[in-house]
Amino acid sequence: MNNIMKIMMVATFTTGALAAGCQTTANLPAPxxxxxxxxxxxxxxxQLVDAKESNGEQVAKLFFDPAKPLTLSFMNDEGRDYVAFINTCNNMSAGYSVINGNVQIKNGISTLMACPEPQASFDTAALATVQGKYSLSKNANNLPILTIKSENQVAHFKAVSK
Structure with a gap:
């Protein structure tokens, strides 16, 4: 009888702990x-905070200098929408349009400085990162997050004041 009582107590405690854990998770706001x-x-x-390849590994070329993360600045100049790439070796920008919630990057331009490694690879990776399906969400702290997903990678950018 003593063993049965112990088993029942453990089962009750385990069920209660699992239920409490589920309640805590359920109370967090979903993105x-x-x-x-x-x-x-x-x-x-x-500002880029994370980028993973399709195999789950970080896109190392985008994080060689943590003090200067890839930052995208979307702007309109005299009716032309473009995105500027900040912290790249070359000055880079590209036209873009938003059609039915889909962002299309087009006509990229860049200075042609002979950038040394790893900056040259950073510039190339930056251009690849903006190609894909864009989505906007807010995290649990109600802060905007931009996600760009392609078949090769997923990149997450946090909103920062201009």
Missing amino acids: SSQAVTNDALQAYAW
């Missing part, structure tokens, strides 16, 4: 999506 629009993209600069 919320928002529409990808020019206004939403242009409201902030977007």
Whole structure:
């Protein structure tokens, strides 16, 4: 009888602990999506915080200098929408459009400085990072997050004031 009582007590404790854990997780707000629009993209600069290849490994070329992360600044100049790449070796920008929530990057331009490694690889990786499906959401702290996903990688950018 003593062993049965111990087993019942352990089962009761385990069930209670699992239920409490589920309640804690359930109470956290889930990330919320928002529409990808020019206004939403242009409201902030977007600083890269994470980029993973399809195999789950970090895109190391994008993180060689943590003090100078890739930052995207979406802007409009005299009716032309473009994105500027900040912290790249070459001065880089590209036109873009948002059609039905899909961002299309086009006509990239760049200075042609002969950048040494690892800066040259950073510039190339930066151009690849902006190609993909864009989504905007807010994290649990209600801060905007820009995600760009392609078949090769997923990159997350946090919103920073311009």
